[in-house]
Amino acid sequence: MKLSMIKIVAVTAALIGGSVANAAPVTSWNYWTDLNFTGTPTFDGSGGDQYDDDHEISWGYDRNSANLDDTDTSSSVSRSGLTIGGNLLPFDSQGDPQVPGSPTGGGAVTGVVDTDFDFSLDAGEAGYGNSLTHWNNTISSSFGTLDSASLLDELKLSAATPYVGSQKPVPSIVFDFKFEETPNAGVWDSDDQRYECADGEQRPSEGCEDIWGYFGVQSTGIPFQYNGHLYAASVLVIDPTNPTGSTPIDFLTDGECAALELDSGCQGFITREARTTPVQFGFMVSYLQEVPVPAAVWLFGTALIGFAGYSRRKAKKS
Numbered sequence: 001m002k003l004s005m006i007k008i009v010a011v012t013a014a015l016i017g018g019s020v021a022n023a024a025p026v027t028s029w030n031y032w033t034d035l036n037f038t039g040t041p042t043f044d045g046s047g048g049d050q051y052d053d054d055h056e057i058s059w060g061y062d063r064n065s066a067n068l069d070d071t072d073t074s075s076s077v078s079r080s081g082l083t084i085g086g087n088l089l090p091f092d093s094q095g096d097p098q099v100p101g102s103p104t105g106g107g108a109v110t111g112v113v114d115t116d117f118d119f120s121l122d123a124g125e126a127g128y129g130n131s132l133t134h135w136n137n138t139i140s141s142s143f144g145t146l147d148s149a150s151l152l153d154e155l156k157l158s159a160a161t162p163y164v165g166s167q168k169p170v171p172s173i174v175f176d177f178k179f180e181e182t183p184n185a186g187v188w189d190s191d192d193q194r195y196e197c198a199d200g201e202q203r204p205s206e207g208c209e210d211i212w213g214y215f216g217v218q219s220t221g222i223p224f225q226y227n228g229h230l231y232a233a234s235v236l237v238i239d240p241t242n243p244t245g246s247t248p249i250d251f252l253t254d255g256e257c258a259a260l261e262l263d264s265g266c267q268g269f270i271t272r273e274a275r276t277t278p279v280q281f282g283f284m285v286s287y288l289q290e291v292p293v294p295a296a297v298w299l300f301g302t303a304l305i306g307f308a309g310y311s312r313r314k315a316k317k318s
Helices: 254-259 295-317
Strands: 002-011 014-016 028-043 051-053 056-060 079-085 109-114 127-136 146-161 167-169 173-181 187-189 194-196 210-214 222-226 229-237 267-271 275-290
Touching (some): 028 051, 028 056, 028 079, 028 127, 028 275, 056 146, 079 146, 109 275, 146 275, 210 254
Parallel strands (some): 002 146, 014 146
Antiparallel strands (some): 002 173, 014 167, 028 109, 056 079, 079 127, 109 127, 187 194, 210 267, 222 229, 229 275
């Protein structure tokens, strides 16, 4: 069983504008997003041909002879890998037709996304970003496999309607993803006296899924202030068949979290054996409330109120 970590650094947004109170809230945003591998990946062995650049990490048989999309090739001449691509959907965030992007080659994705005002994802309110594809091919055990890598995800927003001001950054967030390449037959469960996948089920014909997961990182409701109003950004996994049904990154089962050595309540993905699994990332921006004073004063005042309440409670206990 192989355990590895994917560190994903998500620079959530760069925004337009100052802190003018009582301005109209932004109803639509221009966005720019880009996803790249960064740093030097590590592998758990030196066998085979290991390759990395900004948009691909792959391992297995000779890269000049084996392709990631060769899913029926013998394990001795096969490769697996991760690739970054564009928006794989046949339409943009506003529903207009487009030529789907490639699952490889990377590149920034741009578009327009509407603000969500009712905490319900409607048409035009999901911004489509880059994709991350796991080419989960069966490879020989003599090949080294990915152990760790880093991924940088950048998102910039600027007000489209109404248009205001100049650009300023918002604090970044960091996701620490773990990745486990599971044995196809599962792990022996001495209580049930059988081989089981991490979720406790058996899959003798299709094999156990590989698992990606993280714990304790806020990926929804991330607040930011713009032009006198408070908004929240949320990371989404886009449903290509029903974009308005897209959801935040899902929770894994307790067994899957345990397989990643994470606490219960972790979030992430599973990828089937001997299949190609693309994950289409996106986001939404929700309106929260008007901020009638500059953000720094508002935050400072909130902190003082909270501290005062804490002091009163502490005094009563004394």
